[in-house]
Amino acid sequence: MAEWTLSAALNRALIDAMENDPRLLVYGEDVGRLGGVFRVTDGLQAKFGEDRVFDTPIAEAGIVGAAIGLALTGWKSVVEMQFDGFSYPAFEQIVSHVAKYRNRTRGRVDLPIVIRIPSFGGIRGKEHHGESPETYYAHTAGLKVVAPSSALDGYRLLRLAIEDTDPVVFLEPKAKYWAKEEGELIADGPEVGEGRVVRDGDACAVFAYGAMVARCLEAADMLEGEGVSIRVVDLRWLAPLDVDLVGRSVRETGRAVVVHEAPKTLGMGGEVAARIMEEAFDFLQAPVARVTGWDVPYPPAALEHRYLPSVDRIADAVRRVVSY
């Protein structure tokens, strides 16, 4: 049985997709000769040549803007923003063009562009290297946003994102790049917008994505010992959100906790909480709890562990919600 890291699985997804589609390009800063600072594009340039895999100047707006022009000429792009905090220079191109182009051209121009962004914290990185940008992109109408939580799922989701004719912001949890998972890489599976139950339970539904999913599973083990069984849901897609799975999970458990690294205010937790009310108000037996990063800038390495939702904080929230 093969063992995959998220980095290797994503690398394989790119290779397989490029072999399937000769008009798929991969470019960005240091993705060529170096193979990306996280090695996700390792070996691609040697394999597919400098025309299809290339380094660009340090110009994020230029990179994303170019992807639009390339799409107009029938080239699909997977571009990399080197880190979450460095996707911001491209914000105007992403929000004003990538998200709106199909709509403003009355469906005549699809933008099959995947914007890969190594995201979130947990790697003792410097400032601007631990941002959780999902709210910025998921709030933007016209963008699809996905964040895998594991290697095998990451492979599938990246293939799915590349297949999609709409632009997809692909948020890769840096903290999981080197985490291993056993199994085979399989491209097919659930569609865009489908979350998954990674562990079932009936006392409370816990929603998470990216690196927080693993923490929720740890919390689940801890709580199991206390006789509290929780359902852990990996949302995967932050836009479109799997509102049906969210609703069903709360109708079946009556309680919910949402976990994410991003600051609390206007994070996914608020959106999920609001959806829960819309989908399952009468089943709700306790207020939805949000276990999130604080409303402060991402802290330096020395304080990271005091900022990120810990297993204890997650478990405490569940206990509070369950005993409400």
Place this chain on the structure above:
Amino acid sequence: MAEWTLSAALNRALIDAMENDPRLLVYGEDVGRLGGVFRVTDGLQAKFGEDRVFDTPIAEAGIVGAAIGLALTGWKSVVEMQFDGFSYPAFEQIVSHVAKYRNRTRGRVDLPIVIRIPSFGGIRGKEHHGESPETYYAHTAGLKVVAPSSALDGYRLLRLAIEDTDPVVFLEPKAKYWAKEEGELIADGPEVGEGRVVRDGDACAVFAYGAMVARCLEAADMLEGEGVSIRVVDLRWLAPLDVDLVGRSVRETGRAVVVHEAPKTLGMGGEVAARIMEEAFDFLQAPVARVTGWDVPYPPAALEHRYLPSVDRIADAVRRVVSY
């Protein structure tokens, strides 16, 4: 009794603030000789000279970045982004620097910067001229975000924003620039982060800001006729949010509707709904309803009225919530 438009009131606020503080600067695109496309800076350059009120090249990142340097040398800035959609080129400077500078310098460097942004829709504008960017900024830790709903309040809030030593994103509802309000301009009043009840009622609390407040008041009149009295709350500050007022209003009415122009997903409605659960779950008799823009790009002039929350949509939501 004097009559003020929002544009004139904001213009006066700038004049009074500049007279009070010789180190306050006003700059941006077309704010000097022209006096701003909405005339908010009309006459300032003639009055205070080209050193303190000046036109810049079209370079939003440069404008915001310069404000940081000016703050380091003890100059306060009120900069204008000409329209909501044109604040995006400055996103990196705003999120990576303006919001974080005080924190990263351990409180040694305050950034008394006000970023004025003519915002929201309702003026039959072209694309990129009807954006509701509040989520982008209110989610960003380190920024304060405010959106006035009327001329007199706008005067006070702009004075307050300029007095504040923290950076404030000041969202001006374009649709209200020429709306008149009677009364005297008074600088003092509630502090940063305080919302206000603009109309009291006991059947349901309706939260809004900017141009939507007036629509909610219209809906209130309509509902009054049906014997339904609603409390209309002007949130004013989207960050920090007046969670106490939100909580109290729902504890007293048991029902809530949130109204905004921004797309529903991850809009303020979700955050307010989540806060309501945290602050008043046991008092909540119906799910919080969100009356918002759709999850699509802001439409052209011809369809604006089908996108923006209408008085009818607001009233319907209240009826649904009240009869839940």
Place this chain on the structure above:
Amino acid sequence: MDAPSHWAGTAPVRILEPDGTAVGDPDVGLDAEQLRELLRHMIRARRLDRECMALQRQGELTVYPPFEGQEAAQVGSAFALNTEDWTFPTFRELAAALVRGVDPVQYLWYHRGTWHGGPYDPRATRFGPICVPVATQICHAVGVAMGLQRDGADACALAYFGDGSASEGDFHEGANMAAVFGVPAILFCQNNGWAISVPTGLQTAGEIWKRADGLGFPGVRVDGNDVLAVYRVTTEAAQRARSGGGPTLIEALTYRMGPHTTADDASRYRDEDEVERWRAFDPIDRYRTWLVSAGHADEDFVRTCEEEAATWVAEVRAGITATEAPPAEWMFDWTFADPPVVLARQREEALGG
């Protein structure tokens, strides 16, 4: 006649003097019919531009950005391109759009508030969507050029932008990437002296065409009111681009005769004398005078152009005024190829379907 400040410095490439006399070789490779075509385009463009101003006053358009005075810059450059070439406009390139064969009625949907930037088919016309976030379209044109390069196509991509737009970071990122990759792109700057109320002198302390040298590719400054000179430099740039010679930056010196848009009151920041002085530089008078004196056309031809243009403009007017508001469905139909369930529900809620 003294040209205004933004023409100061390096003398631009010029073939025709403002008074219509030739100072350079007028043989730019066009035959008499094509030469007449240039005039026909400019006359039609100006007629339609003025009609649009009227349409806006009459409430048939929401806001309109007139291009009067810039006909030569737009027609001369657009005429120099082949059908396979791509063009990326700002919001003021209606004249270029006409030359590129874009349907004027669909184009004007934008200014009527019927739909957003790309109501016509950007692929079929190879004319990009009307672009308002200034300078962003430069990066799109460079991306197209990257695609053409990979396809080994015998084509290039031209991006229009203004003197003010050139202050944006996207100008630099796009221009630099074009140079580094040596792609077939033309960066065509219409320096019309103003960015809304801000004169070019407050946008840059240098000469825009010179920026190319610093990025390692050729730049040229041309009299933007001289349609022959514009045609020549654009043709040269396009040929160089298509033959692997990389990008070119063209700074066309012209002047914005009208307000920034119908919503703008130019009297607040510039005096009418300046505008009047500019009449002497009118691109259409200049070219017509030369065309007739050179014997490529007679006054009859000019009159016919005017008449034919009048009828055509009337048709466009009829077409745009007859354009009805789009159905609300349009708001939902194109955000995604496959509307997610949440959006589908919103659609139902909105359309009560």
Place this chain on the structure above:
Amino acid sequence: MDAPSHWAGTAPVRILEPDGTAVGDPDVGLDAEQLRELLRHMIRARRLDRECMALQRQGELTVYPPFEGQEAAQVGSAFALNTEDWTFPTFRELAAALVRGVDPVQYLWYHRGTWHGGPYDPRATRFGPICVPVATQICHAVGVAMGLQRDGADACALAYFGDGSASEGDFHEGANMAAVFGVPAILFCQNNGWAISVPTGLQTAGEIWKRADGLGFPGVRVDGNDVLAVYRVTTEAAQRARSGGGPTLIEALTYRMGPHTTADDASRYRDEDEVERWRAFDPIDRYRTWLVSAGHADEDFVRTCEEEAATWVAEVRAGITATEAPPAEWMFDWTFADPPVVLARQREEALGG
């Protein structure tokens, strides 16, 4: 010795040959003691730089970006500034920070992961926070220069940035605004040949110093491994800036001897021979050779510098290794001047009371 590709083109201003012989006038206005001071700074800087590499390997720093090879560029430019002048670094300007009097231990808090970019006092030192989003600091320096201009201060602001950073829009916006407003700013580019794994040839097709001309202000190219030449061009730029002459763009040609950071494996994209060839251009050897041969210093002085540097570096090491993790309060204390109620409650929740 053939310099590598990114030195090709226009010959840089140079006073000392790589072998230490003077080809230009070595009298840059510094007396013997100051000349020795330059060497002292470079020796200390390199010692500390190498110590930081060790500290990182030993787990005392999280990631560290070495500047070996760039000592002359940083020391020469920083030494040319007055106390009233401001400096805005990237993440690789520790040598400049030392010259500007920044406390090395507080500076290293950043690389230890103790706090963010500005642990030292940016106002007291007039040395801006360590800046990672490339090119953004250029706009901050220009803003400071706008402030100095308004205060009529006899001072200027210098922004460091790299060859790769110069591809960002913020470089263009900052440089252009500096020129338009004629502010006292110095844009100092250390072209060290690499942007992580990308060689300068893939960042630009031109010569960076030439970009100034296109924006209407002076640019100069200098041998960044020649501390005297760097000192001279920076002094000239600073004098021009302080006396109302506006900004200057300086391109200092140097070389990054080490990896991009300790997290980088340079062997993946460049061969060691290139690095070895560069030893011959070492800025410290070059300067020491000249200093001694010119009789401004003897080998004793050099030895003393080395010894003194060793002791000083040991102190810095002791200081940084003794630095404890900050209290969690710090996470909340400075986001706002007055923490809003919501944040105050989060603080309680996080700190437990």
